[in-house]
Amino acid sequence: DAGVTQSPTHLIKTRGQQVTLRCSPKSGHDTVSWYQQALGQGPQFIFQYYEEEERQRGNFPDRFSGHQFPNYSSELNVNALLLGDSALYLCASRPTGTGELFFGEGSRLTVL
Amino acid sequence: RKEVEQDPGPFNVPEGATVAFNCTYSNSASQSFFWYRQDCRKEPKLLMSVYSSGNEDGRFTAQLNRASQYISLLIRDSKLSDSATYLCVVNGGGSYIPTFGRGTSLIVHP
Numbered sequence: 001d002a003g004v005t006q007s008p009t010h011l012i013k014t015r016g017q018q019v020t021l022r023c024s025p026k027s028g029h030d031t032v033s034w035y036q037q038a039l040g041q042g043p044q045f046i047f048q049y050y051e052e053e054e055r056q057r058g059n060f061p062d063r064f065s066g067h068q069f070p071n072y073s074s075e076l077n078v079n080a081l082l083l084g085d086s087a088l089y090l091c092a093s094r095p096t097g098t099g100e101l102f103f104g105e106g107s108r109l110t111v112l
Numbered sequence: 113r114k115e116v117e118q119d120p121g122p123f124n125v126p127e128g129a130t131v132a133f134n135c136t137y138s139n140s141a142s143q144s145f146f147w148y149r150q151d152c153r154k155e156p157k158l159l160m161s162v163y164s165s166g167n168e169d170g171r172f173t174a175q176l177n178r179a180s181q182y183i184s185l186l187i188r189d190s191k192l193s194d195s196a197t198y199l200c201v202v203n204g205g206g207s208y209i210p211t212f213g214r215g216t217s218l219i220v221h222p
Binding site for chain 2: 044
């Protein structure tokens with residue numbers, strides 16, 4: 001049973017560019033959430049998707065957007081990249097109604 | 113005041129020691145609580161949920177104090193393999209939006 005998978009694992013972008021990160025949830029999980037983790041900090045909640053809709057959103061600007069597909073996989077898009085967007089981006093999935101999060105290994109984004 | 117606060121440490125302890133971490137939260141409506149473990153440059157993994165009555169899993173004991181709004185994690189007989197960052201997570205209300213603390217770093221040395 002595959003766990004949560006994310007791609008790409010590492011990427012380098014320059015300021016102003018756009019990036020798309022992808023996530024496949026654990027089998028049987030229908031809720032996907034995204035997090036930004038800066039070095040030395042805990043993960044910060046970006047948003048959560050369920051039934052292909054954004055259900056909750058954290059304190060992130062509109063440059064951060066996402067999507068969930070019918071197979072429950074998800075994408076995170078970040079436009080107009082800033083240096084401060086450099087971080088580890090984590091995807092987590094869970095069955096709806098439960099609290100335990102299962103994380104992918106993350107996508108490490110560096111913005112130059 | 114941050115929503116979830118943890119002492120970042122590091123806590124540097126010898127093998128066999130007992131170590132305790134505390135985490136305070138500001139939202140009195142918070143409903144569920146967890147401890148996650150994160151190894152260096154890896155993803156967080158659930159260590160244990162925290163129940164109102166307190167719970168134990170082997171060498172690990174978690175407790176919740178709703179009146180004072182804090183949770184704790186006690187690790188007994190520390191092993192070298194316990195070296196990691198321990199993240200406190202609090203879910204507010206019914207939306208299951210998790211708020212993470214910044215983590216407490218534990219280093220267990222021989």
